[in-house]
Amino acid sequence: MKKQLMMLFSALLVLFTVLPASQFEAAEVTTPVKQEFELPLDILQVENDDKSATAQYVKSPAKIVVEDGKTFAYVTLLSSKWWQSLKVQTKQPGTFKETNFADAEVISEDKAADTRLVKFEVQDLSKELNAKIHIIVTGVPGLGEYDHSYDIRLKFDDSKTPVVPEVPEVTPEKPETPEVPVTPAPEVIKDGAYTIDYKALHEEEDKDSSMTRYLETPAALSVKDGKNLVTMTLTNNEQITAFQVEQAGKFVDTTVVKTDVEANTRVVEFEVADLSTIINAKFTVFVAAANHTGNYTVRLAFDKATIKPVVTEEVPGEEVETPVEVVPVTFKDIDKTWAKPYIESLASKQIVKGKTATTFAPNDQITRAQFAILLSRALELPKQDYKGTFSDVTKNMDWIVYEAEAASRAGIISVTDGKFRPNEAITRQQMATMIIRAIEYKDASVLEGVKNDVAFADAKDITAYAKTSVDLAAGLGIIGGKEVKGKQLFEPKANATRAHASKMVYYLLETLQK
Numbered sequence: 001m002k003k004q005l006m007m008l009f010s011a012l013l014v015l016f017t018v019l020p021a022s023q024f025e026a027a028e029v030t031t032p033v034k035q036e037f038e039l040p041l042d043i044l045q046v047e048n049d050d051k052s053a054t055a056q057y058v059k060s061p062a063k064i065v066v067e068d069g070k071t072f073a074y075v076t077l078l079s080s081k082w083w084q085s086l087k088v089q090t091k092q093p094g095t096f097k098e099t100n101f102a103d104a105e106v107i108s109e110d111k112a113a114d115t116r117l118v119k120f121e122v123q124d125l126s127k128e129l130n131a132k133i134h135i136i137v138t139g140v141p142g143l144g145e146y147d148h149s150y151d152i153r154l155k156f157d158d159s160k161t162p163v164v165p166e167v168p169e170v171t172p173e174k175p176e177t178p179e180v181p182v183t184p185a186p187e188v189i190k191d192g193a194y195t196i197d198y199k200a201l202h203e204e205e206d207k208d209s210s211m212t213r214y215l216e217t218p219a220a221l222s223v224k225d226g227k228n229l230v231t232m233t234l235t236n237n238e239q240i241t242a243f244q245v246e247q248a249g250k251f252v253d254t255t256v257v258k259t260d261v262e263a264n265t266r267v268v269e270f271e272v273a274d275l276s277t278i279i280n281a282k283f284t285v286f287v288a289a290a291n292h293t294g295n296y297t298v299r300l301a302f303d304k305a306t307i308k309p310v311v312t313e314e315v316p317g318e319e320v321e322t323p324v325e326v327v328p329v330t331f332k333d334i335d336k337t338w339a340k341p342y343i344e345s346l347a348s349k350q351i352v353k354g355k356t357a358t359t360f361a362p363n364d365q366i367t368r369a370q371f372a373i374l375l376s377r378a379l380e381l382p383k384q385d386y387k388g389t390f391s392d393v394t395k396n397m398d399w400i401v402y403e404a405e406a407a408s409r410a411g412i413i414s415v416t417d418g419k420f421r422p423n424e425a426i427t428r429q430q431m432a433t434m435i436i437r438a439i440e441y442k443d444a445s446v447l448e449g450v451k452n453d454v455a456f457a458d459a460k461d462i463t464a465y466a467k468t469s470v471d472l473a474a475g476l477g478i479i480g481g482k483e484v485k486g487k488q489l490f491e492p493k494a495n496a497t498r499a500h501a502s503k504m505v506y507y508l509l510e511t512l513q514k
Contacts, residue, residue: 035066039125040157041075046096052152054133057082059115062156064125071122073156074107080116084134084292085396088120088154092127096151101132101396103294105210106287116292125158132396136423147423149394189228189275189307194221196230196275197306201299209298211283214240216265221275221307228272230302231257237266238357241293241399242284245270245300251282253380256350261329264357266350275302286399293399331360339499342506351377352502362499369400369422371431371496372413374505375438376403381410390420397422407434410441429466429492431501432479435508436469439476442512450475457487466492478507 041062043055059076066072077083087101094100104118122129134149195218200209213235220231234240237259244251247270254268272279283296329347331354334340339362346352347360351374355361375381383402386395390408393401400422407413412434413420439446452475456462462470470490473479481488 035064037064038062039064041073042155042157044128044153044155046151046153052150054135054150054152064122064156071125072119073122073154074117074119075104077116077118078114080109080114082135082137083116084136085132085294086118086120087132087396089130090121092123092129094130096130096132099395101130103296106292106294109287122156125156129154129156134394134396149396189223191224192222193310194223194307195219195310196221196302196304196308198300198302200281201278201301203297203299209296211296211298214283214285218306219302220310228275229269230272231267231269234266234268235264236285237261237264238354239285239287240266240283241286241353242282243268244282246280246282247271247273251280251383259329259348259350261331261347261354261357272302275304284398295398331358333359334362337362337499339502342502343499345506346374346378346502351505352498360498362502363497365425365495366498366501367422368420368424368426368430369404370498371426371434371501372407372422373400373403374501375412375434375508376406378505378509379410379438379442381406384409390415390422391418393420393422410438412437412441425495426501427493428479428490428496428500429462429470431496431504432473432492433466433469435478435504436472438508439511446476446511446514447472454481454488456481456490458489458491462490462492473504476507476511478504478511 038061041058041060043052043058044050045052057078059078062076063074064071065074077086086104088104089098090100090102102120104120107117107119109116131152131154132149133152136147197218200212200215201207202209216233216235222229222231234243243254243266245254246252252270254270256266257269258267259265278299278301281298281300283298284293285296286293330340330344331347334343337343343352343360343362347354352360355364381403383406386401387405388395389405393404395401404413404420404422414437436447450472452471454474456470456474459467470479470492474481474490479490481490483489
């Protein structure tokens with residue numbers, strides 16, 4: 001009898017375990033399980049299973065977080081000032097020939113420890129994950145400037161993954177949702193000034209993008225003759241180097257309306273053909289402390305139902321036009337430099353930018369890549385998809401590649417060995433040559449009949465390819481020499497500074513506007 005009772009009790013226990021709880025009592029909603037654990041991480045070479053040299057700059061083990069059905073790796077990069085980018089493949093398995101590599105998300109920086117914590121998704125911890133890295137090492141005696149991009153493989157030791165018991169999924173009954181009447185937005189918006197709410201959505205998922213923190217809402221909306229002009233405020237002018245929107249299938253730069261360096265904001269505007277359609281936008285963000293550039297795509301979704309007219313005080317019989325406030329851009333370290341007016345003028349037009357929000361570093365050397373970027377911005381050179389024009393400017397060098405290739409198409413950059421050498425300090429004769437090529441691209445008639453009355457005592461030191469350009473630039477007043485012991489010197493092979501570059505680009509624009 002006792003044995004039969006025990007069997008009956010066991011059967012009832014199994015019955016209550018297997019049958020859904022809703023058969024006996026109200027269903028209980030189960031909170032999704034969040035796992036956190038650590039796994040050893042190996043950094044392998046592409047050709048074999050030997051460790052990559054990069055392994056010594058990546059902390060192991062990595063922290064693994066599993067939540068909402070997705071697995072994320074949190075990895076600490078050592079000597080983070082050398083890391084320009086870490087891009088991981090968005091699917092597993094994959095090949096390095098594919099283009100589906102995305103920047104790892106920067107979670108935090110520790111400047112004192114020179115470390116950076118990054119996060120990226122891992123679809124399968126048992127499979128290798130391909131990655132692309134860009135490393136620039138400076139300041140090591142005898143090494144010079146080491147600038148290379150690599151392919152690596154990330155391998156987690158999934159044998160250390162803890163086993164978590166499965167939690168039965170309980171689907172509570174959905175209560176009836178009452179219908180909420182939706183007020184349709186008007187088909188035609190009358191000319192006028194409005195505000196409109198919007199969301200910055202993730203590139204692929206219907207959730208808020210992490211870039212939302214860089215945008216203020218609502219946006220301003222101006223409607224005239226059926227055209228919608230949207231004005232937005234970006235909340236981190238220092239870090240955002242570019243903000244583009246997609247129009248007619250191409251990404252184009254937005255127009256900068258106002259920049260406030262002290263408040264670290266920038267106001268931009270762009271046209272939206274249809275406010276009912278989600279449009280793509282791209283951010284380029286540069287973190288100076290880490291010398292890291294990242295590109296992010298978001299989807300802007302405007303809510304037409306939130307459109308509200310801007311109420312202004314009207315004066316009978318008088319039309320009042322509110323002028324756009326222009327905030328001059330300046331830096332605290334340029335007050336005593338001769339280049340201050342040139343720097344401030346170009347900074348207000350977003351052509352030059354500071355090393356930080358408050359400093360410009362006018363006496364720092366400028367590289368060939370940095371000067372190409374200035375000319376690209378000044379001339380508004382059209383950008384295109386990556387073509388591989390230069391063997392040493394790869395696609396993942398997205399902070400320069402599009403500007404460098406645009407300058408090449410315009411004839412401003414010309415090389416004979418296929419190398420641009422982007423990180424080399426530019427010389428004064430190289431800048432003069434690029435300036436004159438820029439004028440030829442924009443309006444060659446400006447160079448007709450130009451004469452140079454300046455005789456440089458060191459003219460024999462000017463390389464043959466640059467002689468004509470130096471003469472023309474001097475004749476136009478774009479460059480000048482310096483007097484040393486009664487002689488006018490140009491110093492063609494001396495490295496140029498950020499101040500020199502600002503002056504030359506300023507006079508380039510002045511020359512083209514005459």
